[in-house]
Amino acid sequence: MANIEGRNPIIEALRSDRPIDKLMISNTSKEGSIKKIIGMAKEKNVVIQYVDKHKLDEISTSHSHQGVIAVVSDYKYYELEDLLAIARERGEDPFFIILDEITDPHNLGTIIRTADAVGAHGVIIPKRRSVHITSVVAKASAGAVEYVPVCKVTNIANTIKQLKKEGLWIAAADMDGGVFYEQDLTGPLALVIGSEGFGVSRLVKQNCDFVVKMPMIGNVSSLNASVAGGILLYEIFRQRMKRD
CATH class of the missing domain: 3.30.1330.30 (Ribosomal protein L30/S12)
Incomplete structure (x- = not known):
């Protein structure tokens, strides 16, 4: 329970x-x-x-x-096929968020809340080395966890390969990429957001199609994972709305 x-x-x-x-x-x-x-x-x-x-x-x-x-009852996780089916049923290009070892429940909850706001079709998390759906996550999501499907997978890199076969482009959020608002973020897409301390892991990033970054001019070199995710997700949302 x-x-x-x-x-x-x-x-x-x-x-x-x-x-x-x-x-x-x-x-x-x-x-x-x-x-x-x-x-x-x-x-x-x-x-x-x-x-x-x-x-x-x-x-x-x-x-x-x-x-x-x-x-x-304990949260019932979705299968990857379920997420793809949701996008098909809505007649929309798939739009997923992949979280690479996010361990802070408040970050996960906030990302799920933003995912609901921008119309994402699901959030994908790894089974190991990641926070799962808890009461703290549900509280941080302000109830959005009831509407955003969360899928738990064994291996993120293999999941990315599977999504590519389904026609999705995979973008990683990292500081060695192109400026995010200059990239085409429309079409079938999954955005990978890395862990709070280490970012996107090397193996996962190698399997992504391209990398996007947020230019920063302040003294702090990075943003909180949920804040960075929110900025990037709204740019994807903006581009998708503009295209429609």
Whole structure:
């Protein structure tokens, strides 16, 4: 079992009809969006348990439960074929984000939130040396994890090769590439974002079609992974919208 913590993530879980075993709500929190959550839960016949706030504090892993925790089944990951099918069903060029060993749950959650905003068809993460979907990730995504399919793969380099066979171009975000806004980022595309400390790994970068960078003139030589990802994803979104 797993938990979803915080008001917005739980509202989105209810809205998306994710199966919820029960809601645990602080017996002192009954106003504002909590009333909305209670109403939605009752409509969907979700069990509601009122508990002491200290009980929620003990259970919480995000340390920001906002008076409500949903007990759910573990996140069900998608297969790569599922992501490709989603793009086909929408009649759109595939648009994926590949995360190469992202270990910070807040970065993963924020990237998933941005992926939802720009209409990406899915996020791909490795099974090892990577953060997975947790209550902290769900909270950081503000509920976007309920809408953005996440696929967990054994080997990122092999997955890139498979995506190439499906007609996708693979771009890596790294400082030795071309300026990102001067590159053609339309068409079937996957963007690889590297780890917080080491960037895109050598083997993964070797399998990419091209590399894009963000020019920087400040004293700090890099950006947080989710910030860099957000800038690049919105440029892809802008180019795709302009083309349409």
